[in-house]
């Protein structure tokens with residue numbers, strides 16, 4: 279008999295060799311129907327794998343990441359089986375599950391090209407195969423046996439993977455007529471894979487190496503129920519409509535020019551105005567919190583980055599140095615602002631009474647990204663960080679953390695990112711060699727982060743071993759309106775740069791001490807933040823931030839003069855206003871301007887001119903009735919104050 283311990287600590291005895299599925303069936307039939315994989319002593323297993331010794335177990339359904347992994351990974355095998363049936367001789371690279379679904383990298387051989395048009399046919403085959411309820415059978419094999427199998431099959435990709443595995447740890451999984459090299463875990467059978475959608479085809483270099491063969495990557499997603507797939511596809515449609523690259527163009531916010539260079543965003547007037555308002559908003563908050571704005575150059579001597587350690591760590595994958603024509607000087611495009619700020623700290627002696635010093639800069643940095651990695655505003659080669667570095671004493675860490683968290687939460691509140699989590703990354707205490715800084719300092723800063731997060735009531739997850747080598751950190755993840763996760767703000771403690779730059783302050787004991795440095799960027803970068811904001815709001819920015827707040831729509835040319843009078847009045851109150859003077863029907867003018875996401879539409883005709891009033895429409899809310907000009911200004915300003923949570 280074996281003793282099985284459940285998550286609620288209850289213990290039951292079973293025959294040796296019992297499987298997770300048998301245990302689930304005994305507990306309840308409905309559980310057995312939903313469960314997809316099982317953790318056995320913290321290792322995720324197939325439900326059909328025999329348990330031969332005492333174990334604590336935990337079942338996973340589709341809601342759990344472990345359940346989804348087994349489901350999607352099994353779906354990748356199912357797709358591979360369909361491909362092998364339809365395209366005999368196909369060779370297989372890797373086929374993992376990913377955050378949403380799975381992919382498989384395949385080589386269909388010379389002369390066969392799979393395109394999006396082929397996906398329905400493959401999908402159909404997958405449905406046919408899944409209905410056979412074929413079981414996924416695990417088999418542990420010797421390296422020789424598995425090498426022979428794939429040599430006979432002629433799959434050089436699998437042979438390369440096998441050559442890197444250790445004998446005694448290799449397993450094969452088969453379902454139907456298909457066998458794959460795999461660690462698992464998998465579903466008991468193909469039956470639960472009911473709703474199937476293959477999403478797209480892309481190219482992918484074998485092992486990510488551009489010198490090697492380009493394989494065909496096929497992406498797909500599957501669900502246990504059709505309505506779940508429908509919901510997911512609906513979400514994808516909405517995401518497509520909100521894609522910041524599409525809306526950025528439509529709303530004339532930013533552009534890219536092949537001539538200027540790929541990955542270098544260019545802000546158009548409307549986008550520049552929006553970005554400037556975001557900067558001013560944060561600038562004001564930061565001034566209130568005692569930050570001092572600084573400005574540093576876009577390039578720095580290579581020596582600076584040798585001191586900071588960036589050259590050694592990232593130099594190979596950076597833009598090449600810039601050389602002066604005669605003096606032999608070498609400069610780098612600035613990849614980060616920190617080294618410059620360290621030099622600012624150093625320009626005069628500091629006393630413990632001067633700390634904390636908070637240096638803030640909207641600093642534009644340049645980082646080389648491979649062209650294939652570039653994506654809209656989220657992966658670029660030049661971007662502006664809302665950066666700041668806080669130099670403080672160790673005893674000030676917690677208070678500084680609390681203040682940084684306050685700023686980040688205020689920003690989230692104003693921009694209505696109401697659903698967020700915070701991730702605390704700590705060092706791995708069993709691997710201290712990996713980190714620089716004393717144990718005492720690490721303990722102090724980790725405690726400061728955890729206490730500050732607790733005091734602010736943050737929902738946190740703690741990741742052991744995820745800290746940077748130079749210090750622990752706190753990252754903020756927001757869920758947008760479609761429930762997608764984005765990483766935004768980040769706060770990092772750093773013991774490394776103060777050491778490398780030999781930063782000092784004179785303590786109350788008249789001795790020299792080393793300050794602690796905190797890097798923090800609430801937006802992350804303005805580019806990335808604007809991208810997330812566009813997708814979160816579908817381009818309907820808050821009134822205080824949006825490029826054009828009001829558009830005046832005269833019913834006919836006769837009322838252009840009155841429209842101009844209204845414009846002048848609103849401009850006096852700094853309300854960003856346009857007039858739509860086109861000779862179009864009022865219905866069309868309303869539709870067009872709503873598409874431009876302008877929050878307020880003011881319709882003016884004879885009635886309005888006579889009574890010195892406006893007919894007000896609010897985007898998404900419709901008709902708000904007639905108002906005097908003064909009342910409109912008052913209500914608009916009230917709305918902005920409310921958005922900025924000023925009262």
Ligand SMILES: [Zn+2]
Pocket residue numbers: 351352355451458459460461462464
């Ligand atoms: Zn597998």
Ligand SMILES: [Zn+2]
Pocket residue numbers: 614615616667797798
């Ligand atoms: Zn920094």
